Amino acid sequence: MKDCVETIPALNDNWVYLIRSQNTDEYMLIDAGEAAPVIDNLQGKALKHLLFTHHHGDHIAGASDIQKHTGCQMHGIKADLEQLPNGTEALPESWKxxxxxxxxxxxxxxxxNHVMFxxxxxxxxxxxxxxxxxxCGRLFEGSHEQMYDTLQKIKSLPDDTKLFCGHDYTLSNLTFAKHLFPGDVDINKGYELAKLNNFPHSTTLATEKKINPFLKASTLEEFKKFRIMKDNF
Ligand SMILES: [Zn+2]
Structure with missing residues (x-):
């Protein structure tokens, strides 16, 4: 099933995800920072749906061209609709x-109003x-408390959860993680791979619990300290 998710690099360091249904050979997309790489990839594939995680330009700028090209339906959460592309429909709490x-x-x-799928x-x-x-993401609109709570929700998912994130910040993140935890074997191993551009494009929650300082932070205070340090790193 892993091969049903394809990572498409977009803009400088964005990743968008194309998901294939094995039932129908149709596709859906998560985020749309840039149209050209997605349209190039599609080559006649039937794209039916486009889901937005949030309204930042580097996640939506390619949407209207992709929509015109494919006729796909666009979806986001209701609270974010005003800032999402015209024609985006509201998502329910769960979507099949x-x-x-x-x-x-x-x-x-x-x-x-950021959402994860x-x-x-x-x-x-x-x-x-x-x-x-x-x-983890910078805090543009929310508070440290909100992001910390959100990360706790992620931690409660199964350890074998496969993570597909919105940007390739892996080397910069592992450089910071190594600075915080200089003797950590997993972080050092990850850093060496990232330096050679060999770190995988997706990880599991089990791996993230080992290498991600923001998941390793065990209190709100510690999380806040790490986030402020990273903002100035
Ligand atoms: Zn963003």
């Missing part, structure tokens, strides 16, 4: 499409700009 069942997890922090049958988490490999 073909063999997939997504929980829409509210994830305030990076923005107030958790696919329950395969344990896939599309985390947008909330959790990155070895890092």
């Amino acid at each position: 499409w073909q063999e997939y069942a997504f929980d829409i997890i509210l994830a305030p922090g990076h923005t107030l 958790y696919e329950k049958n395969n344990h896939w988490l599309f985390s947008g700009d909330t959790l990155f490999i070895a890092g």
Whole structure:
């Protein structure tokens, strides 16, 4: 099932995700920072749905061109609709499409109305700009408390959850993690891979619990300290 999710690099360091239904050979997309790489990839594939994690330009700028090209339906949460592309429809709390069942997890922090998509049958988490490999999103709209609570929600998912995040910040995040935990074997191993550009494009929650300082933080105070340090790193 892993091969049903394809990572498409967009803009400088964004990742968008194309998901294939094995039932129908149709596709859905998570986020749309740029149209050209997605349209190039599609080459006649039937894109039916486009889901947005949040309203930042680097997640929505390609949407209207993709929509015009494919006729796909666009979806986001109701509270974010005013800032999402015209024609976006409101998502319910859980959303089913073909063999997939997504929980829409509210994830305030990076923005107030950020959502993550958790696919329950395969344990896939599309985390947008909330959790990155070895890092977490900056707080543009939400508070440290909100982001900390959101990360605790992520920690409660199964350890084999596969993480698909919105940006490739892996090397910069592991550089910071190494600075915080200089003797940590897992972080050092990850850092060496990232330096060679060999770190995988997605991890599991089990791995993140080992290498991600923001998940390792065991109190709100510690999380806040790490987040402020990273903002100035
Ligand atoms: Zn963002």
